[in-house]
Amino acid sequence: MNISLKLKSKLLISLILLSIFVFSTVILTTYFLVKDKLYTNIEISSIKSAESYARQISDMFEIRKTELAVYSTMPLIQSLDWDKIEPFLKKEFEKKKDFYDILFVADSKGDYNTVLKRNAGNLQDRAYWKPVMEGNTVISEPVISKSTGNLVSVISVPIKDDNGKVIGVIAGNLKMSNFYEKIKNNTVSHKDSYCYVINKSGKFLAYSDKEYILTESIAAKSKNIPDTFVAASKDILSLEKGSVQFEYKKSDQYVFFSAIPNLNGWKFCLSVPVNYISQPVNEVLLILQIISIIFIVIISIAAIIIGNMIAHPITAVTDFIHNMASGNFTGNIKKSYMERKDEIGILSRAAIKLKESMTEIINKISDNAKNLIESSDTLSYTAEEMSRELESINKSVNEISFGITNTSATTQEVSASTQEVNDSVQYISQRALESCNNANVIKEKAFLVQNDANNSFIEVDKTYKEKADNIIKAIEKGKVFDEVRIMVDTITGIAEQTNLLALNAAIEAARAGEQGKGFAIVSDEIRKLATESSIAASNVKSTIKSVQEAYTSLSQESNNILEFMQNSIKDKFIKFKDAGEQYYADSEQITIFSNDLATMTKNITNTLKMVNEAIQNVAENSSKGTEDASSIVDSVSQSVNDMEKVYTVIKKQVELSNSLNELIKKFII
Template sequence: MIKRIKKSISLKVLTSLVGVTIFVFAGTGVVVNYYNSNVLNQNINKSLTDNATVISKDVNSFFEQGGTLVTQMATNDSIRSLAEAVQTKADIKANANYATVLKSLQNIKATDKNASAVYIALEKPSYIFVDNGKDSPADWDINKRQWYWDTLKAKGLYYTAPYVDALTNKMVITIAYPIFDANGKSVGAVGVDYLIDKLPEIMKQYKAGETGYTFLLDTTGTFMYNPDQSKVLKEKFTDAPGTAGEIGKKMISGENGVATCTINNSDVYAAYAPVKSNGWSVATVITKSEVQKQLVTFNTILITTYVIGLGLLIVALFFVTRKILKDIPKLLEVIKKVAGGDLTSKVDVNSEDEIGQIAEAINDMNNNLNNIVGKISANSQNVSASGEELSAVISEINRQIQTINAGTQEIAAAMEETSASTEEMNSSSALIKGAIVNLNSKAQDGNNSAIEIKNRALNMKKESEISKKAALDMYREKEIAILRAIEDGKIVEEINSMAGIIGQIADQTNLLALNAAIEAARAGEHGKGFAVVAGEVANLAVQSTETVQNIQNLVGQVKTAFENISQNAGGILEFIDKKVTLDYDEMINRADLSLKDANDVSELINDFSKNIGDVSGSIEQLVKSLEAVSAVVEEVASGASEIAGTVNDTKVSADEVAQVAEAQADLAVTLNNIVNEFKF
């Protein structure tokens, strides 16, 4: 089958189109199935969620109805007054509101058929006041009633877990509400035992599909309703394995949502919603198999449609391809004739499409081939004759090549002698070049020495100028300081004058002291104290006179020393100004002379080096010329050798061309025989 497809264009086209169509149909089917599956899941999720929400609202309304009764009881003034007033059991029936309260309890029970019992729990007397008016059992103890304390803890409406009532043997829950006095202290609670046997009727009203069902959980996760009665009040959905148990935990936590899980070994969709009044939760369930059944039905219809459409398409494509490709056999027949050498065949096709154009192109090809073969046949004989003429020309060329080869060998021998002479001249030039290079190196060393001498002279000049400047700066600075010090030394004379004045004052003080002593002696006993003071003053005057003399002696010595220093300092300044400065100038002048001599030597060496460079350049130019001549000679010799080799190669090539010419003549004969096989 595969070989048949490979040999048939129509089968190839048909197979390709069918394959593409199947691929498109399959891709479309996958997309449609994916889209329909999503839409179906969304619809199922919405439907289940809506049902769960509606059921939760109905169940919530059911419980709120009972809660409303209890709330009304808790707000009844008569009931509150009774609960606050009674202290003992004897006070209950003796209370003025007893009859009113009993009637109210009976009326409340009558308003709702689900109310199994209506009562008031009184805390202080530990008494339960029931709507039937019967006395509380003797062993009834409010402290042992957990629902009462849970109600107080809730501080509002409270729903108990379901239980079987002992009197009616029916499933009930207790709905209670606490009663507090004006001080906020608990005095009791009102309650209703509420029948919940109506819940299954509410739950059964809603069903999704054929396999769908609903169930109800209390706050512990226990089934309150389930189509399977064996699970009611006996199993907890939260204990279910896998995802089902996780959904149960979300339900009792008050969440709502949609999820998939496995219940009773069946994969299901489950939507759940909370009952707001008492914290219970409802769920609606439908099996996946029922949901997928709709999708399977749709897919079956879709696949059937695709198969029918594909069959019709294959039939249509078969006839269309046969119609389009009907002229292909005619083309194949003509092509086979052309392959056999018949260039006179023509294709008879009236189509104007691509196949018709191919037929026209084949006819044109036959015409062109016919013309080409005719020309080849006509020219093949000319090629044979030209080959024979070419062979004769090649023989003449070979004779001329031998003559050229002999002359080339003589030229090569002469060039070898010239090359030897050139090499000897090149060697002599190399020796001269080496001597010039050595002389140039010596000149360069001399130039470097002159530069070094120049640099030293320049440095000596700079250092002398710097030293001279430093000496002059110090000379000017110290000259000013010394002159100022000499000027300041004149104060010694002032000190000497002041010492003389102090001496005169001391002499006068001594005279005053003598006068004071005389006056004290005249005063007798009254002048003794004054005589002592006068004696002390006289002593001080004598000491002052001696001190002044010492000062004058020291000042004289200082003056003499200062005059010596001033004379010596003046001599030093004069030495620096007249001797040191001139020595520095002499050093600078000598440095300038050394610098000038170094420049002259450097210029002389540079000129010498330049002349050596010119000679070296000429020698190098001569060497280059000799090298160029040598290279030319070598090239000429090499060229002559190459010419000789080329001439030999040319001779060989000419021989080969002669052989080719002979072969060409033979090929022309063969080609003419081949062309004669065509029919044109």
């Protein structure tokens, strides 16, 4: 288990470290590659947004300017008759008072009337008066209206006669108080972003804080304008469009700016926190980090799975080998591990092969040890027996020595008995010849019985096969009754159909009335014929059924006879044939036995002669045997001593065999 944990831990840690290194490298590389590009794209996009907002502001002023220019070409306005002009302008003012703070018309002397007041004063002291009287349309810097006291931007359009001479001015004070409300939504979706409009000198013309308007300038340091902003303002004032970065209230800010067309150097500025610009980059980094974490988790899971796939089999094989080292050979390795094509499969198969080889060797050693123990036990037992036998031999030799002295007298008696035995053998030899002749006669009769039994068996077997073939053919022919029964069923069906047709014909004849009488008679006859045919077919069917049942019974009985012949008669003839063969074999054996008996009696006669001669030799050697017996006693005594030594060695061998057996028992197979 420790090996498994170490291996899995190494795999897991290696894969996790590798994945962290790879994904960290990919993240950092991607981050640095994407970062600058994203910043550049965001900067370009934000500058374009500032340009778009600047154009919208310009379009808003252009719409009002165009509107006033249209008014200036109207004959009503060109008449400079305020009594006529006033109702029209008041009506227009009511429609557009969301844009205009006031509408007014002035003559060439500068005297003007407004929609709010007649004879409101003179305009010659206004900065825009001279340019407009020169024929130019003028949009003024934001000023405080003398008529209403509100912050306005005056749009002045010259009124010309038909000759193009400027004869007066029509103007509208555009509400600057509503101006910021209209542009403040032109920002990004960040709580700290804001927009403002400055003139060419840097003064605020529109801003959320009205205290800044016409009082604060981005080019002049104040408590509200830090040095960093003043330094950055140089690019804002000198360039048509672009971006600058500065620190404000411990927060880095980006300002994207663009000149507002046709508004005397006015510029639209969009201030955005740097962290908003870096937010997409941070989001990309966060996404990459999340993806990396997900992949690290996936790789960790894969490492665990791979670790299990590698560590578990190795652990199993290690435990298997460890058990074998401890003497336990009962374990096994999963088939799935051995079927693998990799090194684990090779290791598993090698471990199983090692087990099989070790098991085979241990079994052989165990068997040999058992055989050795058994042989040692047998040898020990034999040694003991031999020792006892040698002692018994020693005693017997002593007795033999004593008995030899009596052998001479006994030899004479044996010689006389031998002669009597010789006479008896002569009689047995004569009877054996007679038995041999009788056995030959029995053998001839047994041969005849054997031939008769074989011929009878062949005849019965031939008859059985012929009758069996005939009966089977007869049974096959009997199947024609099934065909006849089918034809009878067909005739019955036709008769029933004919009867039905005749009935339908009778019904149709009845409907035909007088004209159908002849047809009715014919249909009635046909119906009778169909009825009679049906009855006849039923009788035939019944008869065929009876005949078929009888034929089936006959077939069954024939099969029973064949079976009886096969199982009883044929078996009896086989037994009869076998008995004949056995009879012949027995007669053959008797003949052989009789011949052997005759031969043996002759041999016995010859042997008795030799025995008689030997007895004479025994008598002569008896005296010599007495001398040799004492020598044998000495040899047997020496053999007893040697056998005791052998027995001691055998006991040691038995002890070693038992020790080996105990050692083998430690192996569990």
